Amino acid sequence: MSKYVLIGSEGCGSVIVELAMREAQAEFELEEIPYLEPGPDRDRLLELNPLGQVPTLIMPDGSVMTESAAIILHLADAFPDQRFVPSSSDPQRPAFLRWLLYINSEIYPTTTFADDPDRWKISETKSQPYKDAIDQYRMELWANVEQVADDPYFLGERLSAIDFYIAVMRHWRPGKIAFAKALPKLNTIADNVSRLPQFESILKRNFPDS
Ligand SMILES: N[C@@H](CCC(=O)N[C@@H](CS)C(=O)NCC(=O)O)C(=O)O
Structure with missing residues (x-):
């Protein structure tokens, strides 16, 4: 299985997802790009995410996820041993x-x-x-x-x-x-x-x- 690729930028919302990936012990590669700067990195980002936002996550199967909260909930499904999302039976x-x-x-x-x-x-x-x-x-x-x-x-x-x-x-x-x-x-x-x-x-x- 290939790794996740997290497209992010220093100090941005991608760091929130990076913390979750680290906690889940997910294998991932971090691609830091100047997400607002016109150029090939931004063009590629816009192809992956029409909003041109980070975090943008390329999944191991090549599909794309955006939206930090959705990514976090996905990681909880993909890594059931994690503890950063309370399970469906948890009162919290x-x-x-x-x-x-x-x-x-x-x-x-x-x-x-x-x-x-x-x-x-x-x-x-x-x-x-x-x-x-x-x-x-x-x-x-x-x-x-x-x-x-x-x-x-x-x-x-x-x-x-x-x-x-x-x-x-x-x-x-x-x-x-x-x-x-x-x-x-x-x-x-x-x-x-x-x-x-x-x-x-x-x-x-x-x-x-x-
Ligand atoms: N709802 C998105 C928001 C992501 C977002 O707004 N990221 C900022 C960087 S921290 C961004 O890419 N802004 C550029 C823009 O909206 O054009 C999420 O939770 O992932």
Whole structure:
């Protein structure tokens, strides 16, 4: 069986999937590309994923998967010994699904939508206020996650893929310092994930300044 190929970029959502692949002990190759830069890498990415987004995953059979949460749920099916997705009979499963999808479908797009205000034909003078408003809304969305977060991980003693999102996304706008100040419980969860030996080097490589 050939390996998975994870197409990603430094510090991006592909790191969330990389943590899950590492935890699942999946065999994979990481192809890091400048995903927004016009050129052959982006052309190939667009052929695989019409949104031109990372993560994009080429499966061992050559088919393609996109969407980080879908990939994580797929990995749980493909590697039944993993523990980062509670099984269907686990009482923590509904909360896991709820907050996994909340982070992925409510919070994550706020970053993507504000990355390049030019995409929405927002004039240069209005682009900073637009970004600031979205950043503020994102922090309000995170506050709901903070309110229900357990310790040492989001679901308590059990490490889950929700923690992978928190550990990566705390580095995104408005940045790690603002995140730590506003969301101390989530910040502690991210610290706890970063200290796990299996993830330390992945997170250091992607977020060298932290
Ligand atoms: N819903 C997707 C979002 C992926 C996404 O937005 N990735 C960003 C990088 S972190 C991206 O590729 N942005 C480029 C774009 O949307 O044009 C997922 O969960 O995988």
